[in-house]
Amino acid sequence: MAVPKRKMSRSNTRHRRAQWKARTPRLVPVTVDGTSCLVPQHLVGAYRRGLLRPED
Secondary structure, three states: OOOOOOOOOHHHHHHHHHOOOOOOOOEEEEEEOOEEEEEEHHHHHHHHHOOOOOOO
16 A cells, blocks of 8 residues: 655645545436436446346
8 A cells, every 4th residue: 555755734635635526427328128227328338238237
């Protein structure tokens, strides 16, 4: 695990943390078993292969 060599100032720590923004996932329409549903874009392949089932 990476360990800092010296103490980071409070201002720099908060500025660094402020850069992380949560975004809503981009939803893509996918047809599974004849029904269309919106799923996150990064999970489209799993839904198409049948690894994940849409919840109704």
